[in-house]
Amino acid sequence: MKGKQYSIKVYETSIDEEAEFVSFFDANHLLFKDHLIVIHGEMSEKIKQYLQQKSLTFIQNITMPVSKSRQNIRKAREAEKKKQDEEQEKISEEISKLSNRLENNLKVIDRMVRSGQEVFVEGDLLLLNRVNSGATIRTTGNLIVTQVVEGSIRCEGKFMMLSSSPKANIIFHGVEVDTELLENKLNRIELTDDKIVITPVLKKEINWAS
Amino acid sequence: MGIIIAVISGKGGVGKTTVTANLGLGIAMNGKKVAVVDFDIGQRNLDMVLGLENRVVYDIVQVMDGEATLKQALIKSKANDSLSFLAASQTKDKSVLDSLRVKNLLMELKEEFDYVILDAPAGIESGYEHTIEFADAALIVVNPEVSSIRDSDRAIGILDSKSQKVKEGEEVAKFLVINRIVAEMVQSGEMLRSDDILEILSIELLGKIPEDKGVVDASNQGKPIILNEKSKAGQAYKRIAGRITGHNIKMEDVESNTTSFFTKMKGIFK
Ligand SMILES: Nc1ncnc2c1ncn2[C@@H]1O[C@H](COP(=O)(O)OP(=O)(O)OP(=O)(O)O)[C@@H](O)[C@H]1O
Ligand SMILES: [Mg+2]
Numbered sequence: 464m465k466g467k468q469y470s471i472k473v474y475e476t477s478i479d480e481e482a483e484f485v486s487f488f489d490a491n492h493l494l495f496k497d498h499l500i501v502i503h504g505e506m507s508e509k510i511k512q513y514l515q516q517k518s519l520t521f522i523q524n525i526t527m528p529v530s531k532s533r534q535n536i537r538k539a540r541e542a543e544k545k546k547q548d549e550e551q552e553k554i555s556e557e558i559s560k561l562s563n564r565l566e567n568n569l570k571v572i573d574r575m576v577r578s579g580q581e582v583f584v585e586g587d588l589l590l591l592n593r594v595n596s597g598a599t600i601r602t603t604g605n606l607i608v609t610q611v612v613e614g615s616i617r618c619e620g621k622f623m624m625l626s627s628s629p630k631a632n633i634i635f636h637g638v639e640v641d642t643e644l645l646e647n648k649l650n651r652i653e654l655t656d657d658k659i660v661i662t663p664v665l666k667k668e669i670n671w672a673s
Numbered sequence: 674m675g676i677i678i679a680v681i682s683g684k685g686g687v688g689k690t691t692v693t694a695n696l697g698l699g700i701a702m703n704g705k706k707v708a709v710v711d712f713d714i715g716q717r718n719l720d721m722v723l724g725l726e727n728r729v730v731y732d733i734v735q736v737m738d739g740e741a742t743l744k745q746a747l748i749k750s751k752a753n754d755s756l757s758f759l760a761a762s763q764t765k766d767k768s769v770l771d772s773l774r775v776k777n778l779l780m781e782l783k784e785e786f787d788y789v790i791l792d793a794p795a796g797i798e799s800g801y802e803h804t805i806e807f808a809d810a811a812l813i814v815v816n817p818e819v820s821s822i823r824d825s826d827r828a829i830g831i832l833d834s835k836s837q838k839v840k841e842g843e844e845v846a847k848f849l850v851i852n853r854i855v856a857e858m859v860q861s862g863e864m865l866r867s868d869d870i871l872e873i874l875s876i877e878l879l880g881k882i883p884e885d886k887g888v889v890d891a892s893n894q895g896k897p898i899i900l901n902e903k904s905k906a907g908q909a910y911k912r913i914a915g916r917i918t919g920h921n922i923k924m925e926d927v928e929s930n931t932t933s934f935f936t937k938m939k940g941i942f943k
Contacts (some may be wrong), residue, residue, distance in 0.1 A: 479923050541837050573873055577830035578823050579797075595873060596819075613873075 473527065477503040478510060485513060492517045501525060550665065554609070554649060558666050560591075561607060561624055562653075568604065576600065576614065587620065596630065624652040624664065635659060674729040675706075675787045677779055678817045679808035681832070683824030685795025688852040691888060693792040694722040695899040696812075696932065699914025701756035702899075712804045713794040714770065723750060726894020734762035737774040743781055752900060757786070767869065770803045779807050788917075791793035797828055804827075805832050810846040816853045817865040822873055826842050829874065843888045849880035850913065855884045867928060880913035882906050883927040 474495055478484045498604070500521040513602070514521050529537075568586025576582055576590070578597030587604035593601055598614035605620035612628040618635050625633070626649055633640040635652055638659060645652075647663035654660075680693045690713070697709035710733065711719040720726040722769075728748050731741035736759070750756035752798050759782075762769070782789045793804040805811060811832055815821045829847060847892035851867055858864035872880055891898040899910040905927070915922045 539931075578826040580830045593873070593875075596823050597827060 472498045473501055474498045475503065475527065478506060481507065481510060486508065488514070488517060492519060495519055497530045501527065531615070550648075553665060557649065558607060558609065558624070561622075563604065566620070578614070594631075620649060624649065624651050627652070675688060675789055676784075676809040677783060677789045677791065679791045679793055679811045680814060681801065681805060681811055681825070681828050682795070682814045682821070683795045683797060683826075683828035683860045684821045685817075687821050687855050688814050688850075688882075689719045689795075690722055691794050691892060691897075692812065692814050692850055692852065692882075692910075693788050693790050694892075694915050695897045695910040696917065697756055697758075697788075698723075698753055698897050699752065699899050699910050700788050700790075700918055701750070701753040702911075703857050703914060703918040704755065705918060706755050706757075706785070707788045707790065708757045708759060708782050708786040708790070709790045709792065710759045712791045712800065714761050714800060715763070715766045716794065717761040717763050719758065719792050721872070722892045722897065723758055724752075725750065725758055726761075726895070729760040732760045732762040734765050734769050734776070737769075737778055738780075743785075752755075752896070763841075768799070770800065772803070772806060776807055776849060789845045797824075797831055801828065802831070802835055805836050805845075807837050808832075808845055809838065810848065812848050812850055812879065813874070814850045814852055815870065815874075817851060817859070817867070817870060819865070822865070822870055827876060830877070830923045847876040849874060850880050850882065851878070853884045854881055854927050856928055873879060877925070879916060880909060881925055881927045882909040 476484075491642045496518065498520070500519055502521060503507050504522050504524070506523055524550075568584075569589065570584050570586060571591070572582065572644070573591040575592040576598040577595045578595050581599040581601070582588070582590075583601045585603050588600070588602045588606050590600065590606070590608045591610070593610045594608060594612040594614040594616070598615040599617070600606070600608070601617040605621045606616065606618045607624040608616075609626065611626055612631040612633070616623070616625075616634065617633040618633075623635060625631075625645055627645055627647060629642050631642050633642065636654060636659075640652060640659065640661075644661050647666055649663070649665035651662045651664050652659060653662070680689045693709050697707050701707045707721060709723070711717050713719070714890065717732075720729055722933050726746050731746035733746070736739045736743055736840045738937050747757040750758060752901040779789065791804050791808070794800040811827050812861075813829060815825045831938055832845055832847070833839055836845050840923045849868060849871065854867075855864055859866055867878065867881060883905045885898065885904055887901060887904045888906050891901065892906075898904050899914070901907045908929065909925055912925055
Protein backbone atom coordinates (compact mmCIF):
# COMPACT_ATOMS: atom_id res chain seq x y z
CA MET A 464 0.00 0.00 0.00
CA LYS A 465 1.18 3.48 -0.77
CA GLY A 466 0.18 6.52 1.19
CA LYS A 467 1.16 10.08 1.81
CA GLN A 468 0.81 12.10 4.95
CA TYR A 469 -0.08 15.78 4.87
CA SER A 470 -0.60 18.47 7.40
CA ILE A 471 -3.30 20.78 6.23
CA LYS A 472 -4.93 23.80 7.75
CA VAL A 473 -8.52 23.39 8.84
CA TYR A 474 -11.03 26.18 9.37
CA GLU A 475 -14.01 25.06 11.45
CA THR A 476 -17.19 27.09 11.36
CA SER A 477 -20.95 26.93 11.32
CA ILE A 478 -23.50 29.01 9.45
CA ASP A 479 -25.70 31.15 11.65
CA GLU A 480 -26.58 33.72 9.04
CA GLU A 481 -25.98 33.02 5.38
CA ALA A 482 -25.48 36.65 4.48
CA GLU A 483 -22.81 37.03 7.14
CA PHE A 484 -21.11 33.83 6.03
CA VAL A 485 -21.07 34.89 2.40
CA SER A 486 -19.78 38.37 3.11
CA PHE A 487 -17.02 36.91 5.28
CA PHE A 488 -15.87 34.58 2.49
CA ASP A 489 -16.34 37.28 -0.13
CA ALA A 490 -13.76 39.27 1.75
CA ASN A 491 -11.47 36.45 2.83
CA HIS A 492 -11.73 33.53 0.40
CA LEU A 493 -8.16 34.01 -0.76
CA LEU A 494 -6.92 33.33 2.75
CA PHE A 495 -8.70 29.99 2.81
CA LYS A 496 -7.86 28.65 -0.63
CA ASP A 497 -5.53 25.98 0.79
CA HIS A 498 -7.60 25.29 3.88
CA LEU A 499 -10.09 22.52 4.44
CA ILE A 500 -13.28 24.18 5.59
CA VAL A 501 -15.28 22.08 8.03
CA ILE A 502 -18.87 23.16 8.40
CA HIS A 503 -20.87 22.05 11.39
CA GLY A 504 -24.64 21.92 11.23
CA GLU A 505 -26.94 22.84 8.37
CA MET A 506 -25.73 24.05 5.01
CA SER A 507 -27.98 25.06 2.13
CA GLU A 508 -27.51 24.17 -1.54
CA LYS A 509 -26.90 27.85 -2.21
CA ILE A 510 -23.93 27.95 0.14
CA LYS A 511 -22.52 24.74 -1.37
CA GLN A 512 -22.62 26.27 -4.80
CA TYR A 513 -21.15 29.46 -3.49
CA LEU A 514 -18.15 27.66 -1.96
CA GLN A 515 -17.62 25.62 -5.12
CA GLN A 516 -17.73 28.73 -7.21
CA LYS A 517 -15.05 30.26 -4.98
CA SER A 518 -12.98 27.03 -5.42
CA LEU A 519 -12.93 26.35 -1.72
CA THR A 520 -12.61 22.80 -0.38
CA PHE A 521 -15.16 21.95 2.25
CA ILE A 522 -16.63 19.07 4.15
CA GLN A 523 -19.68 18.89 6.36
CA ASN A 524 -20.30 17.53 9.85
CA ILE A 525 -17.25 15.46 10.58
CA THR A 526 -15.65 15.10 13.96
CA MET A 527 -12.10 16.33 13.89
CA PRO A 528 -9.49 14.22 15.63
CA VAL A 529 -8.51 15.97 18.83
CA SER A 530 -4.82 16.72 19.10
CA LYS A 531 -2.75 16.44 22.26
CA SER A 532 -2.74 20.20 22.80
CA ARG A 533 -6.51 20.47 22.45
CA GLN A 534 -6.94 17.56 24.82
CA ASN A 535 -4.77 19.39 27.30
CA ILE A 536 -6.85 22.51 26.98
CA ARG A 537 -9.97 20.49 27.67
CA LYS A 538 -8.39 18.86 30.71
CA ALA A 539 -7.25 22.21 32.05
CA ARG A 540 -10.78 23.54 31.66
CA GLU A 541 -12.25 20.64 33.58
CA ALA A 542 -9.71 21.06 36.36
CA GLU A 543 -10.53 24.77 36.53
CA LYS A 544 -14.23 24.00 36.87
CA LYS A 545 -13.60 21.46 39.60
CA LYS A 546 -11.52 23.97 41.50
CA GLN A 547 -14.29 26.56 41.21
CA ASP A 548 -16.87 24.10 42.50
CA GLU A 549 -14.69 23.20 45.45
CA GLU A 550 -14.16 26.85 46.21
CA GLN A 551 -17.86 27.56 46.04
CA GLU A 552 -18.47 24.75 48.48
CA LYS A 553 -15.86 26.06 50.86
CA ILE A 554 -17.41 29.52 50.72
CA SER A 555 -20.88 28.15 51.46
CA GLU A 556 -19.49 26.16 54.37
CA GLU A 557 -17.71 29.17 55.79
CA ILE A 558 -20.76 31.34 55.37
CA SER A 559 -23.04 28.86 57.08
CA LYS A 560 -20.57 28.60 59.97
CA LEU A 561 -20.49 32.36 60.33
CA SER A 562 -24.19 32.80 59.75
CA ASN A 563 -24.74 30.74 62.85
CA ARG A 564 -23.06 33.54 64.65
CA LEU A 565 -25.40 36.07 63.04
CA GLU A 566 -27.95 36.30 65.76
CA ASN A 567 -29.60 39.64 66.43
CA ASN A 568 -32.34 40.42 63.95
CA LEU A 569 -30.66 38.74 61.00
CA LYS A 570 -31.66 40.30 57.72
CA VAL A 571 -30.88 38.70 54.35
CA ILE A 572 -30.75 40.78 51.18
CA ASP A 573 -30.04 39.21 47.83
CA ARG A 574 -30.55 42.17 45.51
CA MET A 575 -27.68 44.26 44.25
CA VAL A 576 -27.20 47.58 46.07
CA ARG A 577 -26.84 50.26 43.42
CA SER A 578 -25.18 53.65 43.37
CA GLY A 579 -27.14 56.19 45.43
CA GLN A 580 -28.94 53.52 47.45
CA GLU A 581 -28.40 53.18 51.17
CA VAL A 582 -29.16 50.10 53.26
CA PHE A 583 -29.36 50.55 57.01
CA VAL A 584 -29.85 47.50 59.22
CA GLU A 585 -30.25 47.50 62.95
CA GLY A 586 -28.76 44.11 63.67
CA ASP A 587 -26.96 41.60 61.44
CA LEU A 588 -26.97 41.57 57.67
CA LEU A 589 -26.19 38.83 55.17
CA LEU A 590 -25.86 40.42 51.73
CA LEU A 591 -25.65 38.00 48.82
CA ASN A 592 -24.91 40.46 46.04
CA ARG A 593 -22.65 43.31 44.96
CA VAL A 594 -22.40 46.73 46.59
CA ASN A 595 -21.76 49.09 43.70
CA SER A 596 -19.71 52.26 43.68
CA GLY A 597 -21.73 55.07 45.32
CA ALA A 598 -23.88 52.73 47.45
CA THR A 599 -23.74 52.62 51.27
CA ILE A 600 -24.33 49.79 53.75
CA ARG A 601 -24.66 50.54 57.46
CA THR A 602 -25.19 47.91 60.15
CA THR A 603 -25.19 48.06 63.92
CA GLY A 604 -24.49 44.32 63.97
CA ASN A 605 -22.35 41.84 62.07
CA LEU A 606 -22.05 41.92 58.31
CA ILE A 607 -21.33 39.35 55.62
CA VAL A 608 -21.12 40.37 51.96
CA THR A 609 -20.46 37.52 49.56
CA GLN A 610 -19.66 39.57 46.48
CA VAL A 611 -17.48 42.52 45.59
CA VAL A 612 -17.95 45.80 47.45
CA GLU A 613 -17.17 48.96 45.52
CA GLY A 614 -19.21 51.30 47.72
CA SER A 615 -19.06 52.28 51.40
CA ILE A 616 -19.51 50.14 54.49
CA ARG A 617 -20.11 51.30 58.05
CA CYS A 618 -20.25 48.39 60.46
CA GLU A 619 -20.51 48.39 64.26
CA GLY A 620 -20.81 44.63 64.79
CA LYS A 621 -18.36 42.10 66.22
CA PHE A 622 -17.22 40.86 62.82
CA MET A 623 -17.49 41.31 59.07
CA MET A 624 -16.73 38.92 56.26
CA LEU A 625 -15.84 40.48 52.92
CA SER A 626 -14.35 39.39 49.64
CA SER A 627 -11.35 41.16 48.18
CA SER A 628 -12.67 44.67 47.49
CA PRO A 629 -9.89 47.04 46.56
CA LYS A 630 -12.23 49.88 45.62
CA ALA A 631 -14.35 49.80 48.79
CA ASN A 632 -14.43 52.34 51.60
CA ILE A 633 -14.81 50.41 54.83
CA ILE A 634 -15.21 51.88 58.30
CA PHE A 635 -15.32 49.32 61.10
CA HIS A 636 -16.11 50.82 64.53
CA GLY A 637 -15.08 54.24 63.30
CA VAL A 638 -11.74 53.04 61.97
CA GLU A 639 -10.99 52.89 58.28
CA VAL A 640 -9.92 49.42 57.15
CA ASP A 641 -7.07 49.44 54.65
CA THR A 642 -8.55 47.58 51.69
CA GLU A 643 -5.10 46.41 50.66
CA LEU A 644 -5.21 44.15 53.70
CA LEU A 645 -8.28 42.44 52.25
CA GLU A 646 -6.10 40.85 49.63
CA ASN A 647 -7.55 37.38 49.98
CA LYS A 648 -10.55 36.03 48.22
CA LEU A 649 -12.55 36.03 51.43
CA ASN A 650 -11.55 37.81 54.62
CA ARG A 651 -12.83 37.88 58.18
CA ILE A 652 -12.47 41.18 60.00
CA GLU A 653 -12.94 40.99 63.74
CA LEU A 654 -12.70 43.22 66.75
CA THR A 655 -10.64 41.38 69.36
CA ASP A 656 -9.48 43.22 72.50
CA ASP A 657 -10.18 46.56 70.83
CA LYS A 658 -7.96 45.63 67.88
CA ILE A 659 -8.98 45.01 64.32
CA VAL A 660 -7.78 41.58 63.19
CA ILE A 661 -8.02 40.42 59.60
CA THR A 662 -7.87 36.70 58.88
CA PRO A 663 -7.97 35.10 55.44
CA VAL A 664 -10.83 32.65 55.03
CA LEU A 665 -10.12 31.73 51.45
CA LYS A 666 -6.59 32.36 50.17
CA LYS A 667 -5.83 34.20 47.02
CA GLU A 668 -5.28 31.67 44.30
CA ILE A 669 -1.77 31.25 42.99
CA ASN A 670 -1.59 31.07 39.26
CA TRP A 671 1.36 28.79 38.47
CA ALA A 672 1.03 29.29 34.77
CA SER A 673 1.96 32.93 34.79
CA MET B 674 -52.03 48.20 23.21
CA GLY B 675 -48.36 49.12 22.77
CA ILE B 676 -45.46 49.23 25.15
CA ILE B 677 -43.66 52.25 26.53
CA ILE B 678 -39.86 52.19 26.42
CA ALA B 679 -37.88 54.87 28.27
CA VAL B 680 -34.38 55.56 26.96
CA ILE B 681 -32.29 56.61 29.96
CA SER B 682 -28.65 57.00 30.99
CA GLY B 683 -28.14 59.09 34.10
CA LYS B 684 -25.10 60.82 32.63
CA GLY B 685 -25.71 63.26 29.81
CA GLY B 686 -24.34 63.10 26.29
CA VAL B 687 -23.91 59.32 26.09
CA GLY B 688 -26.29 58.85 23.15
CA LYS B 689 -29.92 58.66 24.34
CA THR B 690 -31.29 60.89 21.61
CA THR B 691 -29.28 59.09 18.92
CA VAL B 692 -30.50 55.71 20.20
CA THR B 693 -34.11 56.91 20.34
CA ALA B 694 -34.08 58.22 16.78
CA ASN B 695 -32.33 55.21 15.26
CA LEU B 696 -34.26 52.54 17.09
CA GLY B 697 -37.54 54.35 16.47
CA LEU B 698 -36.78 54.30 12.77
CA GLY B 699 -35.40 50.75 12.91
CA ILE B 700 -38.49 49.37 14.60
CA ALA B 701 -40.69 51.22 12.11
CA MET B 702 -38.64 49.63 9.31
CA ASN B 703 -39.66 46.28 10.82
CA GLY B 704 -43.26 47.22 10.07
CA LYS B 705 -44.37 48.34 13.53
CA LYS B 706 -46.14 51.57 14.41
CA VAL B 707 -43.77 53.68 16.48
CA ALA B 708 -44.00 57.03 18.25
CA VAL B 709 -40.85 58.69 19.53
CA VAL B 710 -41.39 61.39 22.13
CA ASP B 711 -38.87 64.01 23.23
CA PHE B 712 -39.11 64.25 27.03
CA ASP B 713 -36.13 66.57 27.24
CA ILE B 714 -38.36 69.58 27.87
CA GLY B 715 -36.60 72.89 27.22
CA GLN B 716 -33.72 71.25 25.34
CA ARG B 717 -35.30 69.76 22.31
CA ASN B 718 -32.95 67.77 20.12
CA LEU B 719 -34.73 64.76 18.73
CA ASP B 720 -36.44 66.91 16.04
CA MET B 721 -33.03 67.77 14.56
CA VAL B 722 -31.69 64.22 14.63
CA LEU B 723 -34.83 63.09 12.78
CA GLY B 724 -34.62 66.00 10.36
CA LEU B 725 -38.04 67.31 11.39
CA GLU B 726 -37.13 70.59 13.09
CA ASN B 727 -38.93 72.72 10.53
CA ARG B 728 -42.12 70.73 10.71
CA VAL B 729 -42.83 71.21 14.42
CA VAL B 730 -46.04 73.17 14.99
CA TYR B 731 -47.32 71.92 18.34
CA ASP B 732 -45.31 70.39 21.16
CA ILE B 733 -45.92 67.97 24.01
CA VAL B 734 -46.77 70.69 26.54
CA GLN B 735 -49.38 72.20 24.24
CA VAL B 736 -50.98 68.77 23.91
CA MET B 737 -51.04 68.34 27.67
CA ASP B 738 -52.46 71.85 28.07
CA GLY B 739 -55.21 71.01 25.61
CA GLU B 740 -54.06 73.67 23.14
CA ALA B 741 -53.65 71.00 20.46
CA THR B 742 -54.78 67.45 19.95
CA LEU B 743 -52.30 64.61 19.85
CA LYS B 744 -53.17 64.06 16.18
CA GLN B 745 -52.29 67.66 15.35
CA ALA B 746 -48.99 67.50 17.19
CA LEU B 747 -47.68 64.19 15.88
CA ILE B 748 -45.35 64.53 12.89
CA LYS B 749 -44.77 61.70 10.43
CA SER B 750 -41.16 60.88 9.60
CA LYS B 751 -40.01 61.52 6.05
CA ALA B 752 -37.95 58.34 6.11
CA ASN B 753 -40.71 55.97 7.20
CA ASP B 754 -44.47 56.25 7.34
CA SER B 755 -44.81 54.06 10.44
CA LEU B 756 -42.75 56.46 12.54
CA SER B 757 -44.30 59.48 14.24
CA PHE B 758 -42.65 62.10 16.39
CA LEU B 759 -43.84 64.33 19.23
CA ALA B 760 -41.62 67.33 19.97
CA ALA B 761 -40.54 68.68 23.34
CA SER B 762 -41.38 72.21 24.23
CA GLN B 763 -38.63 74.70 23.55
CA THR B 764 -39.75 77.49 25.82
CA LYS B 765 -41.25 75.96 28.93
CA ASP B 766 -39.15 74.11 31.46
CA LYS B 767 -39.66 70.64 32.83
CA SER B 768 -41.58 71.81 35.89
CA VAL B 769 -44.68 71.90 33.67
CA LEU B 770 -44.85 68.11 33.71
CA ASP B 771 -47.03 66.37 36.28
CA SER B 772 -47.81 62.70 36.74
CA LEU B 773 -51.46 62.76 35.78
CA ARG B 774 -50.95 64.70 32.56
CA VAL B 775 -47.99 62.53 31.57
CA LYS B 776 -50.05 59.43 32.24
CA ASN B 777 -53.00 60.59 30.15
CA LEU B 778 -50.78 61.45 27.22
CA LEU B 779 -48.90 58.15 27.35
CA MET B 780 -52.08 56.09 27.60
CA GLU B 781 -53.40 57.82 24.50
CA LEU B 782 -50.15 57.09 22.64
CA LYS B 783 -50.17 53.49 23.82
CA GLU B 784 -53.62 52.97 22.27
CA GLU B 785 -52.40 54.15 18.91
CA PHE B 786 -48.85 52.76 18.58
CA ASP B 787 -47.05 49.42 19.01
CA TYR B 788 -44.00 51.10 20.52
CA VAL B 789 -43.80 54.44 22.31
CA ILE B 790 -40.18 55.44 22.85
CA LEU B 791 -39.35 58.24 25.28
CA ASP B 792 -36.09 60.17 25.04
CA ALA B 793 -35.21 61.07 28.65
CA PRO B 794 -33.34 64.20 29.70
CA ALA B 795 -29.89 63.86 31.25
CA GLY B 796 -29.73 63.53 35.01
CA ILE B 797 -32.02 61.89 37.54
CA GLU B 798 -34.25 64.80 38.52
CA SER B 799 -37.97 65.31 38.01
CA GLY B 800 -37.81 65.25 34.20
CA TYR B 801 -36.17 61.86 34.40
CA GLU B 802 -38.69 60.59 36.93
CA HIS B 803 -41.59 61.56 34.67
CA THR B 804 -39.97 59.69 31.79
CA ILE B 805 -39.69 56.43 33.73
CA GLU B 806 -42.84 56.66 35.80
CA PHE B 807 -45.14 54.84 33.37
CA ALA B 808 -42.55 52.89 31.38
CA ASP B 809 -42.97 49.17 30.70
CA ALA B 810 -39.33 48.79 29.75
CA ALA B 811 -36.15 50.84 29.92
CA LEU B 812 -33.19 50.98 27.57
CA ILE B 813 -30.17 52.01 29.55
CA VAL B 814 -27.54 53.64 27.35
CA VAL B 815 -23.96 53.70 28.63
CA ASN B 816 -20.53 54.54 27.30
CA PRO B 817 -17.75 52.15 28.33
CA GLU B 818 -16.41 54.45 31.03
CA VAL B 819 -16.65 54.44 34.79
CA SER B 820 -18.63 57.65 35.28
CA SER B 821 -21.29 56.62 32.79
CA ILE B 822 -21.66 53.17 34.41
CA ARG B 823 -22.00 54.64 37.86
CA ASP B 824 -24.59 57.23 36.82
CA SER B 825 -26.66 54.65 35.00
CA ASP B 826 -26.46 52.36 38.03
CA ARG B 827 -27.98 55.21 39.99
CA ALA B 828 -30.66 55.78 37.38
CA ILE B 829 -31.55 52.07 37.50
CA GLY B 830 -31.84 52.27 41.28
CA ILE B 831 -34.37 55.09 40.93
CA LEU B 832 -36.23 53.21 38.21
CA ASP B 833 -36.47 50.23 40.55
CA SER B 834 -38.04 52.30 43.30
CA LYS B 835 -40.10 55.00 41.59
CA SER B 836 -41.76 53.50 38.55
CA GLN B 837 -45.47 52.79 38.63
CA LYS B 838 -44.95 49.16 37.63
CA VAL B 839 -42.60 48.53 40.52
CA LYS B 840 -45.05 50.17 42.91
CA GLU B 841 -47.65 47.70 41.68
CA GLY B 842 -45.30 44.82 42.43
CA GLU B 843 -44.26 44.19 38.84
CA GLU B 844 -40.90 44.72 37.25
CA VAL B 845 -39.76 47.13 34.58
CA ALA B 846 -37.80 45.19 31.96
CA LYS B 847 -34.28 46.61 31.70
CA PHE B 848 -31.97 46.34 28.72
CA LEU B 849 -28.46 47.62 28.23
CA VAL B 850 -27.08 49.34 25.15
CA ILE B 851 -23.34 50.01 25.19
CA ASN B 852 -22.57 52.91 22.88
CA ARG B 853 -19.31 54.27 21.43
CA ILE B 854 -17.12 51.19 21.77
CA VAL B 855 -13.63 51.50 20.29
CA ALA B 856 -12.29 47.98 19.63
CA GLU B 857 -8.64 49.00 19.74
CA MET B 858 -9.10 50.62 23.15
CA VAL B 859 -10.91 47.58 24.55
CA GLN B 860 -8.11 45.37 23.27
CA SER B 861 -5.42 47.55 24.80
CA GLY B 862 -7.27 47.63 28.11
CA GLU B 863 -7.96 51.38 28.04
CA MET B 864 -11.70 50.86 27.70
CA LEU B 865 -14.02 48.77 29.87
CA ARG B 866 -15.07 45.44 28.41
CA SER B 867 -18.77 44.72 28.07
CA ASP B 868 -18.45 41.76 30.44
CA ASP B 869 -17.20 44.05 33.20
CA ILE B 870 -20.04 46.48 32.57
CA LEU B 871 -22.61 43.69 32.68
CA GLU B 872 -21.20 42.42 35.94
CA ILE B 873 -21.63 45.80 37.59
CA LEU B 874 -25.08 46.59 36.21
CA SER B 875 -26.41 43.02 35.97
CA ILE B 876 -29.10 43.69 33.39
CA GLU B 877 -29.66 42.05 30.03
CA LEU B 878 -27.48 43.17 27.13
CA LEU B 879 -29.44 44.31 24.09
CA GLY B 880 -26.62 45.49 21.86
CA LYS B 881 -23.23 47.09 21.38
CA ILE B 882 -22.66 50.09 19.12
CA PRO B 883 -19.20 51.04 17.90
CA GLU B 884 -17.82 54.55 17.86
CA ASP B 885 -18.53 55.81 14.36
CA LYS B 886 -17.65 59.22 12.97
CA GLY B 887 -20.64 59.00 10.65
CA VAL B 888 -23.07 59.30 13.58
CA VAL B 889 -22.47 62.98 14.23
CA ASP B 890 -22.70 63.82 10.57
CA ALA B 891 -25.89 61.79 10.14
CA SER B 892 -27.49 63.55 13.11
CA ASN B 893 -26.48 66.95 11.79
CA GLN B 894 -28.11 66.15 8.47
CA GLY B 895 -31.24 64.82 10.10
CA LYS B 896 -30.78 61.39 8.50
CA PRO B 897 -30.27 58.81 11.26
CA ILE B 898 -27.24 56.56 10.68
CA ILE B 899 -29.42 53.44 10.47
CA LEU B 900 -30.33 54.58 6.95
CA ASN B 901 -26.68 54.15 5.97
CA GLU B 902 -26.24 50.47 5.12
CA LYS B 903 -22.46 50.69 5.13
CA SER B 904 -22.05 52.21 8.56
CA LYS B 905 -21.04 49.83 11.37
CA ALA B 906 -23.09 51.81 13.89
CA GLY B 907 -26.05 51.75 11.50
CA GLN B 908 -25.79 47.97 11.19
CA ALA B 909 -25.62 47.63 14.98
CA TYR B 910 -28.82 49.69 15.29
CA LYS B 911 -30.51 47.48 12.72
CA ARG B 912 -29.70 44.36 14.71
CA ILE B 913 -30.92 45.94 17.95
CA ALA B 914 -34.19 46.99 16.32
CA GLY B 915 -34.53 43.42 15.08
CA ARG B 916 -34.05 42.04 18.58
CA ILE B 917 -36.66 44.43 20.01
CA THR B 918 -39.19 43.24 17.46
CA GLY B 919 -38.60 39.64 18.41
CA HIS B 920 -35.95 38.39 15.99
CA ASN B 921 -33.20 36.19 17.28
CA ILE B 922 -30.02 37.92 16.12
CA LYS B 923 -26.52 36.99 17.21
CA MET B 924 -24.72 39.54 19.39
CA GLU B 925 -22.34 41.69 17.36
CA ASP B 926 -18.66 41.56 18.13
CA VAL B 927 -17.53 45.16 18.09
CA GLU B 928 -14.86 44.71 20.71
CA SER B 929 -12.26 42.69 18.87
CA ASN B 930 -10.55 43.95 15.76
CA THR B 931 -10.63 40.77 13.69
CA THR B 932 -12.31 42.53 10.83
CA SER B 933 -9.59 45.11 10.62
CA PHE B 934 -7.07 42.24 10.69
CA PHE B 935 -8.74 40.53 7.76
CA THR B 936 -9.10 43.79 5.92
CA LYS B 937 -5.37 44.27 6.33
CA MET B 938 -4.72 40.72 5.05
CA LYS B 939 -6.96 41.36 2.10
CA GLY B 940 -4.84 44.36 1.29
CA ILE B 941 -1.77 42.12 1.00
CA PHE B 942 -3.42 39.94 -1.64
CA LYS B 943 -4.54 42.82 -3.80
N1 LIG C 1 -21.81 55.56 18.24
C1 LIG C 1 -21.44 56.86 18.18
N2 LIG C 1 -20.29 57.21 17.57
C2 LIG C 1 -19.92 58.51 17.51
N3 LIG C 1 -20.61 59.52 18.03
C3 LIG C 1 -21.77 59.26 18.67
C4 LIG C 1 -22.24 57.91 18.79
N4 LIG C 1 -23.43 57.94 19.46
C5 LIG C 1 -23.66 59.24 19.76
N5 LIG C 1 -22.69 60.04 19.29
C6 LIG C 1 -22.60 61.53 19.40
O1 LIG C 1 -22.53 61.86 20.77
C7 LIG C 1 -23.18 63.10 21.00
C8 LIG C 1 -24.23 62.95 22.10
O2 LIG C 1 -25.27 62.10 21.65
P1 LIG C 1 -26.80 62.32 22.05
O3 LIG C 1 -27.22 63.72 21.83
O4 LIG C 1 -27.58 61.25 21.42
O5 LIG C 1 -26.66 62.06 23.63
P2 LIG C 1 -27.79 62.28 24.75
O6 LIG C 1 -27.56 61.20 25.76
O7 LIG C 1 -29.12 62.37 24.15
O8 LIG C 1 -27.35 63.68 25.33
P3 LIG C 1 -28.19 64.57 26.38
O9 LIG C 1 -28.03 63.89 27.70
O10 LIG C 1 -27.52 65.90 26.32
O11 LIG C 1 -29.61 64.59 25.92
C9 LIG C 1 -23.79 63.52 19.69
O12 LIG C 1 -22.92 64.45 19.08
C10 LIG C 1 -23.84 62.23 18.90
O13 LIG C 1 -23.79 62.45 17.51
MG1 LIG D 1 -30.63 63.95 24.35
